[in-house]
Amino acid sequence: MSREKLPHIALLSKVAVDLFWCPNCNVPLISIDKCSRCGERGFPVKATPPRDVRPAFEFDVQQLRGLASTELGIPGKYVDKLIPSNQIILLNKVPYPDVADEVIVGGKVVAHRFFDPVLWRWRLKPVYHGVAAMVREKVGYYAIVNLPKLTRGYEVHRDKIVECELPPYRGSFVAVETSDGRYQAVAIKTRGQRIKIVKVWPSKDYSSPGKCSSIDVAIEANYSRLRRLESRSCIFLQTLKDKMWGDRHFFISFSGGKDSLVALHLAVKVLDLRDVVFNDTGLELPETLSNVDEVAKAYGLRVYRTEIGDKFWNLVSRYGPPARDYRWCCEVCKLAPLVDLIKRVFPGKRLSIIGQRKLESFKRASRSRLSRSSVIPKTLVAAPIHDWCALDVWLYIFREKLNVNKVYFHGIDRVGCWMCPACELGEYEILKELHPELWSRWEEVLCRFATSRGYPEEWVKYGLWRWRSYPGDIRRVLQLCDFDVSRASEVDVVRAMVESPRVMHSGEVLRIELARxxxxxxxxxxxxxxxxxxxxxxxxxxxxxxxxxNYSACIEVSSCYLIEIRGVRDWSSDLEILLKYLLYPNLVPQLCTGCSLCVNLCETGARTVDTLHRVVLERCSRCGSCSRVCPVFRYVTSDLVRFVKLKVLGIV
Ligand code: SF4
Ligand code: SF4
Ligand code: SF4
Ligand SMILES: [Zn+2]
Known part of the structure; x- marks a missing residue:
């Protein structure tokens, strides 16, 4: 395990949800082991941390039931034994190269649902109590094997299988149990009548499907938890009001997502606040736009919207598709219009109420409920539902009958830019079904870019545009698809449309020549x-x-833009920083997006809209904010530095 991951794991276990299950009401209990409805003690749910579970909605349940039949061979009339249609089912995100969730039924993990990027379809893998149900009830693909124990990777031959119903296709999952009942496992079908063990564990008990349950029962069972959370959030907001109301402009940041809906509801309730900012990136789903209108109407809100129209689509041809490590659009389509709007509408000091929760990401887990905005001056950010888990949010939404975005009921779990590189392939597959016209538009952009660079079609198909350098798990998936990663990755150094510089390194002098x-x-x-x-x-x-x-450098602007750096013995982080600085002035005039972030973040007035790139030196305090936040500096210069590095090291 890499060292960088260790603090993440520590943080993850610190914020993980204590999840229990009431055996009597057959519903989850969040962070309490005593049911508010029946008083029964719950048992712990052994799911993967951080257990930020969400309910499976009708769309998910139908998909799971369909997969139980098609993937596991369970006949329709027996599907209830694994995926009942009349009970609360929870989904718990787990690490995997694409979308993957543990499926929790009756408080037990019964299966993993995931999008398989190699076979290009949704799949269901039975585990633990799901395997127990299949082997004991003898439903779907199962095998009872005459072996004293099982080990991962072991291939079980037909003569050791005493009873079975094997799938017709290789690679399908099979639930396995030893004939003495001591071990259970999940295996995959291999050649002939053989199965290969994938994972083994001491046998789990099988209990027949629990009683009927619903969201309403879960709300009652978590009554005291929800009341406590709501009251804590209200006190938090009231305290902010008492301390800062006259001093700052309060407003709500609403995204059209479930979390910001709850934050908005609480802010209206406690503060009677009606000022709302909606950041429309131009990449929002139609359902999100409708939800914003509906919520605004229901609460009588004043909604201030950022409007950037087709900016993303106009810039993508110059900047290339965004990637997880190349999010130029976040500055241009999100941050810049937001800063511009709130500076105009709420001058002076401000407080933004947002729906962030600590369980959403490591970054958010390390923040506190009230923090200073890292980018927007004079702005505090308050997160009243910082401590809530996703299930709290859902139960509260249903309890209060809030008008939540409909996309959640179509299998989409994340509201925001619909083509965001942070999404997984499985999410794009859902989007393609829901809004094929949106995906076609994006696919056209990707194909055009891939063709212009000579990238293979897999670059689009496998969503490889989402990274500049591929993480290890993605590389492994690509190998399974027989895709040679180097065909797209090593050449994808600079995405923006800029001419590659000429790089000459001789002795201790590095010369870089760019078109001026x-x-x-x-x-x-x-x-x-x-x-x-x-x-x-x-x-x-x-x-x-x-x-x-230790470096000295000279820039000469003549027919070309010439950089000469002295003292270059080997590559260093100082050299990278210096290069970024020196490349920047030549790139700004050609790639400036006109986002005005530099102007809006300069607190001394040294940058102005009329003379966007110029700096009034007498006013400049050299704080660096304007340049460091500029997307040209953040992304394009970094790419060019990487290109220069590869040249110097002789890699390209
Ligand atoms: S698409 Fe993703 S990276 Fe781009 S602005 Fe939207 S959230 Fe940010
Ligand atoms: S120079 Fe200013 S306006 Fe232009 S891209 Fe950079 S931050 Fe935006
Ligand atoms: S470096 Fe100068 S111009 Fe830039 S934000 Fe700071 S004061 Fe303004
Ligand atoms: Zn109960």
Whole structure:
């Protein structure tokens, strides 16, 4: 295990939900082991942390039942034994290269549902109590084997199988039990009548399907938990009001998602607040836009919307598709319009009420309920439902009968930009069904980009555009698909449409020559470099000479843009930073998105909309905010630095 992962794991177990199950009411109990409805003690649910579970809705239940038949061979009339249609079923996200959830029935994990990127379909793998149900009830694909024990990877031959119903296809899952009943396992069918063990455990008990249950029963069972959470959130908001109401503009940030809906509901209830900001990236689902209108009407809200129209679509041809490690659109389509809007509408100090929860990500887990915005000046961010889990949110939404976004009932669990590179292939598959026209538009962009770069069609098909460098688990999946990763990854160094620089490294001198941008001058170079306080500027005139760490460098703007760095013995992080600084002034004039982030984040007025790239030196405090937040600096210069590095190291 890598060292970087260790703090994440510690944080994860710290925030994990204690999930129990009432055997009497057959519903989950969140963080309490005593049922508010019947008083019965619950048993712990042994699901994978952080257990931020959500209920399976009708769409999910139908899909699970369908998969139980098609994937596990369970005849329709017996499907209830694994996936009952009259009980609460929970889904719990688990790590996997694509979408994957544990399926919890009766408080026990019975299966994993996942999107298989190799076979390109949704699948269901029986585990633990699901395997127990299949082997004891003898439903679906199962095998009883005459072996004293089982080990992972072992291939069981036909003569050791004493009773079975095996699937016709290789790779299908089979529930397995030893004939003495001591071990259970899940296996896959291999050649002939053989099965290969995938995972083994000491046998789990089988209990026949529990009694009928519903969301309403779960709300009653968690009555005290919900009341306590609601009251804590209300006190938190009331305290903010008491301390800051006259001093700051309060507003609600609403995304059209379930969490921000609950935050909004609480803010209206406690603060009687009606000012709402909705950040429309131009990539929102139609259901989200409708939900914002409906919620606004129901609560009588004043909604301030950012409007950027087709900006994303106009810029994607210059910047290339965004990736998880290349999120230029977050600055341009989200942050910039948001900063612009709230500075105009809420001048002075502000407090934004948001629906963030600590269980959503490691980053959010490390934040507190009230924090200072890391990017927007004079802005505090308050998260009243920071401590709620997803199930709390759902139970509260149903209890209060809130008008939640309909996309959740179509299998989509994440509201936001519908083509976001953070999504998984399984999520895109759902989107393709729901809004084929949206996906076609995006696919066209991807195909055009892939063709222009000579990338193989798998680059689009397997969603490889979502990364600049592929993580290990994705590389392994690609190997299973017989895809040579190097065909797309090593060449995908610079996504934006910029000419590759000429790189010459000789002795300790590194020379980089770029096509000169039309509006770049040595004055502009000086002004933009001036924003970086840690850069020592030694001379400005026809050239600009600087020093950074052990390096000295000179930029000359003539027919080309020439960078010369001295003292380059080997590659270092200081050299990378210096290169980023030096490349930036030449890239800004050609790639500026006009987002105005630099202007809006400059607190001294040294950047203005009229002279976007220029810096009024007398006013500049050299804080660096304007340049560091600029998408050209954050993404394109980083890419070019990577390109230069690969050149210097002789890799490209
Ligand atoms: S698509 Fe994803 S990366 Fe781009 S703005 Fe939306 S959330 Fe950010
Ligand atoms: S220079 Fe300013 S307006 Fe242009 S992309 Fe950068 S931050 Fe946006
Ligand atoms: S944000 Fe303003 S003060 Fe800070 S470096 Fe940029 S121009 Fe100068
Ligand atoms: Zn109960």
């Amino acid at each position: 941008s039309s509006n770049v001058s040595s004055e502009l170079v000086y002004e933009l470099l001036y924003t970086f306080k840690d850069l020592e500027i030694l001379y400005r005139g026809d050239k600009v000479v600087v020093r950074y760490g």
